[in-house]
Amino acid sequence: MSELTRDDVAKVARLARLHLTEEELDRFTGQLAQVLDHANDLRALDLTGVAPTAHPVDLGTVVRADEVRPGLVRDAFLSAAPQPEDGRFAVPRILGEEP
Template sequence: MSGLSRDDVAHVATLARIHLNDDELDTMAGQLDQIVEWVGQISEVAAADVPPMSHPLPLTNVTRPDEVRECLSAEEALSGAPASEEDRFAVPRILDED
């Protein structure tokens, strides 16, 4: 058992800028301790002859090759836009920051 303490969880929460109250810290300490224990069990089962993988089936990249082709000019792309400015789409500001 890893023995994650309530203080460990509080420290990680502070680093992540997550505010947890006392009850949440107690709950999270137990839950995270269980998760770390389960990961440890999985690590024990993993055999040295099994290579690490991101997917159980072999995958092949099925994307098309990247080829240079003709594309719309800025004027054509912006022709249907309700508003444009300096060859860009003009949209309402959502943040009050400069």
């Protein structure tokens, strides 16, 4: 069995900026534990020395030339924003500092 607890799920929900009801916490804990149990076949493998693959293809270094191209006209995205103000995006007050 996976060691996933209800507290783990609550902590992950906070990290992911999601609110779960008590009922959802119970249900998600069970469902996520089921998926993680299925993943135990992976955890059981000894893959010491195997290199991880984060990319299916190895293309080498990919860069572009340092050239300026016109971006978007502000109205094209700001007018549809949830709360445009004074050419910018308004958000409610920020309590935490930037890391």
